[in-house]
Amino acid sequence: MIRSSRLWSWIAFALGAAYFLLPLAGMFEFSLRARRGEYSFQAYQNVLGDPQFLATFGYSVLMAGFTIVLGVLIVAPTAFWVRLKLPGLRPVIEFVTLLPLVIPPIVIVFGYIRLYNTSSWLPMTGSALGTDILLMCGYATLSLPYMYRAVDTGLRTIDIRTLTEAAQSLGAGWITILGRLILPNVFVAVMSGAFLTFAIVIGEYVFAALLNRPAFGPYMVWMGSNKAYEPAALAVIAFSITWACMALIQLATRFQKFTKASR
């Protein structure tokens, strides 16, 4: 009985592994086919040498950076304040932060376009800078569920009440408390939220496409309809980035466990 169930487990695992690994193998193999008759990294050279790639990728990395900063600035003080002073408000805040998982992103961006178009009270889409800010806010909204949960989990592990009172009795103001006490203590949690945000922003397509910004997602789609082998190379690059972000999150949580154990 036990032996046969183990056999079935192996079979299920092998089939699952085949389904999940074959597309990765396929994408890698395909990305090497750019030169007829031999495997080469030609597609990667083409992609990396394309000024459009550098421009869009750089734009998305920059946007990811700003999004992370904005996300932390909004989420960290709120999560801290709610835990410290308004615990009754926590379910409400939690509900709001989960909304971006409920409302499809395409609906949110549709709302942006209608609310903040050139003929509205706040014409953010009127200029490139305004649209960039709108896009950044949109990305911060998309990453809200992940960022909030990460920071809130981090706050749970420290005794913010005691820390805050200690700091206050030493004469620290709120900015000092947040910047020099709370943030360093939940830094690891913030980092895992940040890496997830990074992975989301780099691959995002709908927001950038509908707001007409030159981000990496629309570039990938453009490549997909115009080139044969380069899209596979882009997919390999994007997969490596996702993988790296997840690895960094794992590393961060492991680091957190380590520091906690040694305390």
Place this chain on the structure above:
Amino acid sequence: MTDLSLAHAKPDAPRRAPLRLPLVWLGVLPFAIFALLFLVWPTLHIVLGAFQTPEGGFTLRNLAGLMAPQIVGAFWISIKVSVMTAALGCVIGFVLAAAVTRGGLPAGLRDTMLTFSGVASNFAGVPLAFAFIATLGRLGLVTVLLRDWFGINLYATGFNLISFAGLTLVYLYFQIPLMILIITPALDGLKREWREAATSLGASGVQYWRMVALPVLWPSFLGTFALLFANAFGAVATAMALTGSSLSIVPIILFAQIRGDVLQDPHLGYAIAFGMIVLTGIANLVYIVLRTRAERWLK
């Protein structure tokens, strides 16, 4: 909770009351403004727009516009794809998670699978479509290998990646890992004692699963189904990169509508978006209700 904190604040209320309450609420103001401007208001604007004429009066005509055959068809395909990928994702994800956590496989596989699931559930969108085109497209790795090694011409059998079946196959790539990530803690919550008790009462392995484990897991199961449904329903980029716009699922129709007003009626766009919110909203409500029920057993 609110009552408690109010009662707590009462003792020093006479001294600080005038200043204290507003200042405390000031702390969540930045978040509230942000959420209002970039999440709540845009969504409300769409929802209200679905019930408005271009001049601003109340109407149900936009919603009636959803009954156009093209739109009904799109909703129908979207719902079919979402139900299909959610159901298959649940079952396959469950089997894989059960195999690794309960099937006597080496413990190392468990961590590997969970880490990989974390990556794969986030590897959606455009690159995922490219990976499948490179694998099962007309010149893809598997297509070519099947042809060269086994003499099977995949595309002669009627298979097409740009189709309902193809889209299902691709969506499963992020649906199954999500199920694995959610169901593994639930599987860990199955207590060893339950199994021992069932066995000592003479239950077979199948009976244990059918009469003990599955009823306990059922709420997590259904709840995750609802989450996966919403997850597939809102996905745009994957389908877009895979099919261009040849497969008319709801998000693609809405995308085209926002881009160029192809339906010649902007307020129909509001109605389509409203329909999407209603469906994903119901799905998530089901998920939240069932998750609270499921968590009872995990304590």
